[in-house]
Amino acid sequence: MTEFFLIIGIGMCVLVLLCLYRATYGPTILNRAAGISAIGTKTLIILLLMGVVYDRIDMFIDISMVYALLNFLGTVVLSKYLERSGEA
Amino acid sequence: MIRESDDVIVKAVARLLMPFIVVYALYVVMHGHYSPGGGFQGGVILAASFVLLGVSHGLGKTRRRMSEKVAGVISSIGVLIYGGIGALCLILGGNYLHYGKLSKLLHVTPAEARSLGILGVEIGVALAVMAVMCTVFFAIFTVGESPEDDRSVE
Amino acid sequence: MPVKDIIVILFMLGGLFLFSTATLGLLRLPDFYTRLHATGKGDTLAALWSLIGLAVYHGFSLTSAKIIFIAVFMFLAQPTATHAISRAAFRCGVQPWTCELAVLLDEDTVE
Numbered sequence: 001m002t003e004f005f006l007i008i009g010i011g012m013c014v015l016v017l018l019c020l021y022r023a024t025y026g027p028t029i030l031n032r033a034a035g036i037s038a039i040g041t042k043t044l045i046i047l048l049l050m051g052v053v054y055d056r057i058d059m060f061i062d063i064s065m066v067y068a069l070l071n072f073l074g075t076v077v078l079s080k081y082l083e084r085s086g087e088a
Numbered sequence: 089m090i091r092e093s094d095d096v097i098v099k100a101v102a103r104l105l106m107p108f109i110v111v112y113a114l115y116v117v118m119h120g121h122y123s124p125g126g127g128f129q130g131g132v133i134l135a136a137s138f139v140l141l142g143v144s145h146g147l148g149k150t151r152r153r154m155s156e157k158v159a160g161v162i163s164s165i166g167v168l169i170y171g172g173i174g175a176l177c178l179i180l181g182g183n184y185l186h187y188g189k190l191s192k193l194l195h196v197t198p199a200e201a202r203s204l205g206i207l208g209v210e211i212g213v214a215l216a217v218m219a220v221m222c223t224v225f226f227a228i229f230t231v232g233e234s235p236e237d238d239r240s241v242e
Numbered sequence: 243m244p245v246k247d248i249i250v251i252l253f254m255l256g257g258l259f260l261f262s263t264a265t266l267g268l269l270r271l272p273d274f275y276t277r278l279h280a281t282g283k284g285d286t287l288a289a290l291w292s293l294i295g296l297a298v299y300h301g302f303s304l305t306s307a308k309i310i311f312i313a314v315f316m317f318l319a320q321p322t323a324t325h326a327i328s329r330a331a332f333r334c335g336v337q338p339w340t341c342e343l344a345v346l347l348d349e350d351t352v353e
Contacts, residue, residue: 001247001299004251008258011258012261015261015262018265019265019268022268022269022277030330030331030336031274034274034281034324037324037327038285041285041286041288041289041320042285044289045257048292048293048296048309049296057305061308064312065315068312068316069319071323075323075326076322076326079323079327080326080330082330082334083329083334086334
């Protein structure tokens with residue numbers, strides 16, 4: 001079963017690399033913010049899959065919860081700042 | 089100055105999630121022994137809850153719950169707890185932060201006294217880190233404004 | 243193969259498929275609002291299915307309860323973040339993509 005999770009993890013890493021295109025070449029800042037939020041969600045799932053592969057998932061759950069929180073917070077703060085400053 | 093946003097969705101979700109973030113921060117502080125966590129990480133998550141409040145409800149309401157003066161007092165209390173436990177170990181006859189000597193005071197075995205000593209130190213660290221992060225957040229987001237700006241017509 | 247393993251494999255493959263379609267939408271759709279639509283909905287559901295798959299893999303234990311907490315948090319927080327971004331774009335004046343503009347430009351008329 002762990003080989004299956006490893007293959008899924010490699011597939012998600014490829015998807016992260018694809019999302020990086022939008023995070024670097026997006027025409028405006030908000031495009032990049034959306035790309036970073038998508039990368040954050042995939043990173044969270046990759047963390048949990050690595051925990052299952054190394055059979056120590058108890059350590060990785062707290063970290064992934066904190067990362068979900070920080071991803072949400074960063075996106076909301078950035079969008080509020082850009083809305084206030086008036087440029088896309 | 090961040091004024092209160094008129095966005096119902098972000099305000100409602102922030103109001104709903106904030107108590108759970110605080111409880112999770114306390115869990116991270118308490119479980120520093122067994123899982124990744126400890127004082128610094130828990131303090132940062134506590135401060136993150138205040139940042140969420142400040143961004144969604146405006147800086148005025150956040151100031152009513154945690155002003156700069158209260159943040160200064162809490163950071164000093166955190167350092168007092170940390171240094172106080174170390175000094176208490178000095179008074180009881182060991183080195184600085186030698187938690188085993190606390191077993192005479194608390195009537196437990198030296199191993200349990202070490203565990204409780206570390207827990208107390210982590211709580212002090214979490215309080216200090218939270219207060220300093222809140223102060224930094226206030227300092228960054230009110231740059232260049234004075235209190236007279238709030239009273240202007242808007 | 244026990245039933246639990248089949249359920250886990252189905253959920254994880256479904257999550258990977260949804261992640262890939264959401265990424266495809268993020269790359270190829272023509273406008274900011276449509277891209278946000280793709281990533282906001284697709285990523286949330288894909289994360290939910292992947293987390294449920296991982297929770298079923300561990301059975302009834304504390305680990306599964308914590309994974310379900312993460313899933314509930316993601317279900318609440320990610321659409322809110324998407325809403326905040328799209329509201330910022332609307333307030334800053336980002337215009338949605340319309341189809342008539344392409345047709346009109348082909349015919350060399352100024353609108």
